[in-house]
Amino acid sequence: MGFNDVSRHRAVAGFATSHAPRQQVSAIVVGGGASGIAVLGNLLEKIEHGKISWIDTEFKGGRINRKYREVPSNTKVGLFLAYAQATQPFLDAIEQTPKPNAVTALEDLPQDSTCSLHYAGDMLQLLSDGLVKHGRVERFEGKVAEANHNEETSEWSVKIQNSSSGSTESRTAPIVVYCTGSSPTTVQLPTSSTASSPALLDLDTALKPTALAQEIVSDKEITVGVVGASHSAILVIMNLFKLAQKTHPRLRIRWFARSPSLKYAVYKDGWILYDNTGLKGEAARFAREQLDGENLASSEAGKVITRVDCSGGAQKEREAMTRELPNCDYVVQAVGFTRDELPAMSQDIVFNPETGGFSDAQTGKDLPGLFGAGIAFPEKVVDPVGNVEYAVGFFKFMKFLKKVIPNWVAKTDK
Ligand SMILES: Cc1cc2nc3c(=O)[nH]c(=O)nc-3n(C[C@H](O)[C@H](O)[C@H](O)COP(=O)(O)OP(=O)(O)OC[C@H]3O[C@@H](n4cnc5c(N)ncnc54)[C@H](O)[C@@H]3O)c2cc1C
Ligand SMILES: NC(=O)c1ccc[n+]([C@@H]2O[C@H](COP(=O)([O-])OP(=O)(O)OC[C@H]3O[C@@H](n4cnc5c(N)ncnc54)[C@H](OP(=O)(O)O)[C@@H]3O)[C@@H](O)[C@H]2O)c1
Structure with a gap:
């Protein structure tokens, strides 16, 4: 998988000229799979004020829950639970869900064994359902069609297309995170x-x-x-x-x-x-x-x-x-898997798998406030004997995000 190659997503004519009202939020998370959920939980912890806009096409926990419920996991049950318990907003969502639920189901399994991914999918759905009820989360069911950077204000504006009505909304924020996933190559x-x-x-x-x-x-x-x-x-x-x-x-x-x-x-x-x-x-x-x-x-x-x-x-x-x-x-x-199409942008972008950030492919300059996570934008890791790999998995996303999100927030805090 070419994880750090250039992504080309030039703006499509038409969107750039629309005049939808723009509202300011603290951050925008694009994607509601395992990585989008993890990003949202961590951003809610690290950014203490303002709304966070969260956009997904279905809010069903991404591909794992939509497509792979019958697949056996290749990670241990204990890691799914560790993921589910890794942020306070997740713990609040679990607390507010009547028992027995998807997390108690995971707790009842042998922690050192693998399991069917329907257990992990149900857990993602529980967290997703809980997070959309969070007072600081603004949920949009639809697609982010376009993202543009304003260099003067150092802010990102995104255009969101509603899934059912087709209407467009705009949001502006200092942080946008692409957790947009990948599909079979x-x-x-x-x-x-x-x-x-x-x-x-x-x-x-x-x-x-x-x-x-x-x-x-x-x-x-x-x-x-x-x-x-x-x-x-x-x-x-x-x-x-x-x-x-x-x-x-x-x-x-x-x-x-x-x-x-x-x-x-x-x-x-x-x-x-x-x-x-x-x-x-x-x-x-x-x-x-x-x-x-x-x-x-x-x-x-x-x-x-x-x-x-x-x-x-x-x-x-x-x-x-x-x-x-x-x-x-x-x-x-x-x-293998290839990252899904990103929102249209006015520049080609290059992912940095060490920081989670992006740069402009033409100028090489950092694009402040734009980040990526998940299977489409995984961390590059080097093991003790020097093998280079890309870290794809629920708890791996979480570990990476715990490391980098404090830097993302500190860099964009004005
Ligand atoms: C078959 C398979 C089995 C796996 N098994 C395991 C396992 O056992 N254990 C483990 O830890 N990991 C496993 N993984 C790895 C990884 O956890 C999954 O790939 C996981 O789905 C990645 O989550 P994600 O959030 O990055 O992407 P996805 O789950 O693909 O979610 C991306 C979401 O973003 C939405 N989206 C995309 N573009 C936009 C847009 N422009 N606007 C709004 N929304 C958008 C999509 O609709 C989707 O809902 C497995 C992967 C595969 C392929
Ligand atoms: N829960 C599970 O058990 C499970 C199931 C499926 C996927 N996943 C996860 O999903 C991610 C993707 O896994 P994946 O297995 O789909 O893909 P992958 O790990 O990227 O492996 C792709 C495989 O395809 C081979 N390949 C690539 N191009 C080829 C070509 N043209 N002709 C023949 N072979 C070719 C590669 O061989 P070379 O190595 O020689 O290039 C490699 O064996 C991983 O993170 C994985 O852990 C998990």
């Missing part, structure tokens, strides 16, 4: 000029067993290709394998992998090697037992899965795909 896969190419099977569908079972017919021979070898790919393969075992006996899987061996998180004394890039939880267990290296040849999964060797560089990968993809009816691209 799709790339142009190589095809031969003569053979037909497989239909794209949406990654989000493939990660949801109930939807996947309906998407693929069970009474015909169907082959699904899966590209990738990280969490998403392994879970998709696991979902397809379970279907083949139960309701779809004629389903076959072709796994396009760059290496026969997989990468796992390694639990060290006080830290985790490959914490952000290695397999964990159920995906790791399934991969070790059924897929990895020689195991595939003798495992149950090996009876329905064929690994397509995509090792040896781009040319060899292209050749393998051109040869094998025409044998697939569907293909799932599990090749």
Whole structure:
């Protein structure tokens, strides 16, 4: 994932000339997923006065709750609880929610185990529902369409488009935080000029067993290709394998992998090697037992899965795909996530994954008051042996925000 590359989001003609009334608030948080919720909780603690505008398309806790409720977590229950208890506004929201609730449900689980993400999704929904009732939070269900910086006043103005009515509102603040999330990446896969190419099977569908079972017919021979070898790919393969075992006996899987061996998180004394890039939880267990290296040849999964060797560089990968993809009816691209489109702006921006800030791509100058967090704008971390990774996960967002938000607020406090 290119996390610190330039984002191009030039202002669209039309918005710049509208004359909606502008209201001043203390901060504006764009996005209501795990990172937007974490940013809001922390800003409410650190900025002691004024309203904070919070904008999301649905206020359902972002993609985890909307799309991934059937996915097993790759982090431990205890980290979801630590996230839920990390700010006072969160604790107030929990306190005001009748029990049993999503947080007591997490408390009842073994803290050192992973869990289904519906538990985490319910917890995000609880916090989201509580935060929108906070006296200093102004909720807008809609989309931030445009953001502009006024250098003289050092303030940001955003235009918010209401989801249902389409009407526009404006807000102005010294701080704007993009917590806008990412969606599955799709790339142009190589095809031969003569053979037909497989239909794209949406990654989000493939990660949801109930939807996947309906998407693929069970009474015909169907082959699904899966590209990738990280969490998403392994879970998709696991979902397809379970279907083949139960309701779809004629389903076959072709796994396009760059290496026969997989990468796992390694639990060290006080830290985790490959914490952000290695397999964990159920995906790791399934991969070790059924897929990895020689195991595939003798495992149950090996009876329905064929690994397509995509090792040896781009040319060899292209050749393998051109040869094998025409044998697939569907293909799932599990090749990472790409940040969603940002509000239109008058400059291209570059994210700084150490501070959470942005600079102007052309001038290189900092854009004071504009920040980012979450899967689209994660912290760059270096582990004790020097591996560089990007920290994506509920509690990782929280840890980063606890570190940087005091600086964000101090820099913009006038
Ligand atoms: C399949 C999967 C499983 C994961 N499992 C785990 C796990 O087990 N444990 C863990 O800790 N982490 C996990 N993660 C990582 C991470 O926690 C999630 O990716 C999480 O959804 C990131 O939250 P976010 O707030 O950054 O983005 P999102 O959840 O995508 O939320 C972004 C929100 O912003 C809104 N938005 C976007 N643009 C605008 C706009 N212009 N105006 C208004 N609103 C806007 C969107 O509608 C959305 O609601 C997982 C990720 C994936 C993809
Ligand atoms: N709860 C869970 O278990 C769960 C499930 C899914 C996702 N997640 C989280 O969501 C985030 C994204 O995970 P992800 O697995 O979707 O993506 P990812 O970690 O970015 O991994 C993408 C994978 O695709 C491969 N790839 C990229 N381009 C390719 C191409 N053109 N052809 C073949 N392979 C290609 C990469 O291989 P190379 O490494 O060789 O480039 C890598 O194996 C992570 O933070 C992850 O923790 C969590």
